[in-house]
Each structure stands twice: as C-alpha cells, then as structure tokens.
Amino acid sequence: MILADTSVWVEFLRGDLGPEIDEETMFQVVTCGPVIQEVFQGLRPLQQSRIFEERFLALPRLSDPLPLHIFTGAATIFRQGRRKGYTIRSPVDCLIAAIAIENNVAVWHKDRDFDANRPLHSPRDISVCLVWRYHTGEEPHASARHVRHRV
Numbered sequence: 001m002i003l004a005d006t007s008v009w010v011e012f013l014r015g016d017l018g019p020e021i022d023e024e025t026m027f028q029v030v031t032c033g034p035v036i037q038e039v040f041q042g043l044r045p046l047q048q049s050r051i052f053e054e055r056f057l058a059l060p061r062l063s064d065p066l067p068l069h070i071f072t073g074a075a076t077i078f079r080q081g082r083r084k085g086y087t088i089r090s091p092v093d094c095l096i097a098a099i100a101i102e103n104n105v106a107v108w109h110k111d112r113d114f115d116a117n118r119p120l121h122s123p124r125d126i127s128v129c130l131v132w133r134y135h136t137g138e139e140p141h142a143s144a145r146h147v148r149h150r151v
Contacts, residue, residue: 002107005107008109010110029108077097081094093111
C-alpha cells in the first residue's frame, strides 16, 4: 500500500508524471483526508473534474476519521523540525506523515519536503514511511528510497 501525496496528484493532473504512470496506476494507491482537501482545493470546475472527483473519493482512505493522536503526532513532527532549525512549509505535510506512520505505509511524493527522507522516531518509521529531511542527517532507508519512483 502506498499513500500518494498531493504533489504526485498535481503532477498527474498536469500530465507531468510521464508515460509509465497511467490513470489505472494512479487509482491503485490510497489517500487520506488532508490529501483529498489539498487536491480538491486545486481542481478546476470542469466536467472532467467531476469524473476525477468521483474516482478519487472511491480510493481507500487511511485514518478516516482522523483520531486526535494523529494531530498531536503531526504537531510533534512540526516542533521537532522547527527545533532542529528546519522551515516546515506546510503543517499539512506533517499531518500526512503522521497518517503514513500510523498506518505503516510509504508516501509517494514529488515534494522537496520529503526529498531527504530522514528517519522520524524509530527504525520502524524508517522502513515503513518516506518521512522528512527535518529530523536527522542520515540517508534514507534503502527500502524507502526507491518508492518515490514506483507505485
């Protein structure tokens, strides 16, 4: 199971993911509430958008509804990053990371906030989720590094 970040959906909708990633591939991933919100915020009011919305909303959703501990976990991620001197551009990305960690899934992304894929709290987190450059100076776990380029 892979959680596709908003950044991947944006590139998909723009047609920028490349020919190897087709519509059927995209609709084999999972999503979550924050990704749904971000994607829908950017949709244009076209007939094609309505069809996309229906398909997108049919994807399996993680942590739905979101329990309180996901929010507090996201706040911890944000505080840890800030304490280490990183500018966290989007608290929503912290929420997406907390959801991925809670559900033991990898995040497929095209977002520089995920690029360094730093470990978060424990070795378990490294192996199950592409996380953040905010946390340590270590390289990402080998099994996580390649998820960015495949579904």
